[in-house]
Amino acid sequence: RYVAKLDPGSAIDLAGLPLDDRAAYEIFKTGNTSAVFQFESRGMRDLLTRAKPDRFEDIVALVALYRPGPMDLIPDYVDRKHGRQKVEYLDPRLVPILGPTYGVMVYQEQVMQIAQVIGGYSLGGADLLRRAMGKKKPEEMAKHRTIFVEGAGGKGVSAEVATELFDHMEKFAGYGFNKSHSAAYAVVAYQTAYFKAHYPAAFMAANLSTVMDDTDKVRDLIEDCKALGLKVLPPDINAGHWRFEPVDPKTIRYGLGGIKGTGRGAIEAILAARAAGGPYTDLFDLAARVDKHVINRRVVEALVRAGALDRLLDDRATLLATVGRAIEAAQHEAASAGQASLFGAPDGARRHVEYVKASRWSTRDQLSNEKMALGYYFSGHLFTEYAEEARRLAPTRLVEVKQARDLVKLVGVIVATRSQNTRRGRMGVVVLDDGTAQLEL
Secondary structure, eight states: OHHHHHSTTOOOOGGGOOTTOHHHHHHHHTTOOTTSTTOOSHHHHHHHHHHOOOSHHHHHHHHHHSSTTGGGGHHHHHHHHTTSSOOOOSSGGGHHHHGGGTTOOOBHHHHHHHHHHTTOOOHHHHHHHHHHHHHTOHHHHHHHHHHHHHHHHTTTOOHHHHHHHHHHHHHHHTTOBOHHHHHHHHHHHHHHHHHHHHOHHHHHHHHHHHTTTOHHHHHHHHHHHHHTTOEEEOOOTTTOOSSOEEEETTEEEOOGGGSTTOOHHHHHHHHHHHHHHOSOOSHHHHHHHSOTTTOOHHHHHHHHHHTTTTTTOSOHHHHHHHHHHHHHHHHHHHHHHHHHHHTTOOOOOOOOOOOOOOOOOOHHHHHHHHHHHHSSOSSOOGGGGGHHHHHHHOOOOGGGOOSSOOOOOOOOEEEEEEEEEETTEEEEEEEEEOSSOEEEO
16 A cells, blocks of 8 residues: 555556566665564674575575574575585486575475485375474484385486485485475565565565554664655654654654553544544644543653644744643633633633743753654764763674673763673663664673
């Protein structure tokens, strides 16, 4: 539905997407796969930058290989793909079976094909062999080894080569993955990469909407949007909707549903009143037009803290100080209107109410309030104020910290603390944030 919004009247047939799209493979090659199905983890993204997949078969293979056990085969797969390691086959009849994976056994189906082509098994018998290898029963394996070597001998394969091949099959089959499953996963992975490459705003808006209750995921995806060159507009009571929405191919509007302390009922009531009466003119107009049984002071204050009312008045401190007065005025107006109707008198004009002036927030105050409403700093970062001086003391950014146990000076804002019991006593844990990443210490 998001793609259709950008190009009205067009429709995309998922089954008809070309599987050789260069832009989609660029997403994989560069490891730019946050929100791409099956390829989101840091380890998988590192693997992608090494493997540099450029065909659909590579995507299928990487899904199957990136699991405990098969991971040992990844270096061989990558080196053979890029010509750093020679591809050799124990028998030329293995070429059509193992050729697509550069001579590396990746799928259970390959084990079954080898059993059929080299060992003389029927497909049903080959499936029984696959199951036996997975269970690793010694007596059953000894029986199948004899059957395989004898069947291979009947096809002109020496006992020595057949035994070596069976050893490879036996070692692999215990942790092999079905190609049928891997291919199905790869199709969805490719489709998501295709959308990320060609419809980035719509794709990222949809993903942000899916995780908007998870602050950490929202923050990570927002950072990914910036890396993609996408602009994420702040929440806006007069322009936003419940979900994150693509405004144009390079711009996303923050979803009002991502503001903590509001709730879907309240947001939908605000949107319904906006649709019926047009954009809100000020805080008092908002309080007067929305159903008082749905929206309360807590909801409006959350909207103010998030910056969703900035277009009504560019002073969040004053807005926040006036919320109570605006709601009281709206309730008084509603009561007065009801009284006037009861006695047949015409409704009076809305009484004039002034904003409660307050000192403008500092950057620190604004960001702290944003964090209350959104779960993180949206318009900036507390660290920015001290970054220049702090970097002279500790130049390493948190995003650059690797798993190596080198001694390094770190600096950032403490955004969370907790304590836990250990065998050596009570230990304090802090989460440090410098705007590039968060690190638990």
